[in-house]
Amino acid sequence: MARRRPGGEIRFDPATILMTGASSGIGAETARFYARAGRTLILWGRDAGRLEQVARDCRAAGATVITRVLDLSDGQGALAAFRQDDSANPVDLLVLAAGLGDMRPSADKTERAETVLELGLVNYATPAALATAAAERMVARRRGHIVLVGSVAAFHALPFAAGYSGSKAGLTRFAEALRNGIGDHGVGVTLISPGFVDTPMSRRVASAKPFLQSAPQAARLIARAVEEDRAHLIFPRLFAGLRLLDQLLPAPVRSAILRRLKADQAPRPAA
Template structure:
């Protein structure tokens, strides 16, 4: 199962997994792009089922994933769908509605779906859940507080869920990539160092899932930046983050 399959990273993951004898359940919002991704996966020999759904409707998303799992047990779930955004030009603080949307799509929806799947996988004593976070979760980004905060919540939830099911045959992996060359990723202001292509990021995510990694951070410089953020004195860290913040106008 792959959510966000109509987006750049989700489509790359679908392509990575598409092969003869493999069954894919692809979720996405954009009907036309989702159908194109599904067609490409079928051409590669995979059996494909699609579902079009907006994850901001949490109750519908949870009901749908439970129904899909009941119809055919999901062995690997990659919860990729998310939203990225920054504060509007001229704003000091992000719009409240934007914060609410990012919290729903980046944290509440994938966490709720992961919990619903984990309960069912525990009963079968097998399954893998992969939650796609972001290296932004490691930093208090003044220009993207909603995005960084929602991904930080997802990271902590994933770790807690992993500990809950680790002895029940279910594996939970969270990945924290840096910049990926997708339409959503291009919204990020300023330079995007160590930019990854979606196919490369998809291969890294699949490898982390296969190895049962608890947390995979890539490319490696973002792991180093995480430690720098932790080790810097608070005043120095704050000064650095404020210096990196794009101007308000």
């Protein structure tokens, strides 16, 4: 799992990688980035057709690929699937890239309760449970790395996306706590907080998307953060500054600014 560079230092070189959200966006491009001979990729996604296309690309690059179609809103099913996959192929790197991004329609005054529940399951509860299941097994093996893909939305109380920003805020705190809990046992934890990335989810957003990055760019940044065992990567860097500004502003000023923000989004395509 480790390989020496010419300079002699060791970098993380996982043999088996499990990726959620692998049928599109950041998950798909991260799978393609890691695909090479000698690696086993276990790819999870909701869309069977798109997942198989990603799998074909990864096999063409030389990787052994196993696919699983499932929805992370079924947390118990996801846990059972992870334990089955890890028992067959012990996972060195778990990348929890699956997520949903929904906001309040501009014509509505509140979000739908059912949507907020789904966001909580897919963006927070199930990834946190999967990370915990992986941590249990990786700690026993004293090796491995867990990546949780959050969002810069976690840093701001967005009035039109309380469910989304709240679920990502929960994941942010969980990732920090998990790293503190298992960091002395040979297992790394990295939180990724991207801004706008050109994915099917972000293309639904009708408002401006400043500093938009491509999904392949995001995949390269994630892989570098894993190799460096970074606790938290925020990109683009401008959003780290915005996070600090949010923390420094007096609460009334911060709330007044956030209430003025406007955004809209196309409906989510049928699964």
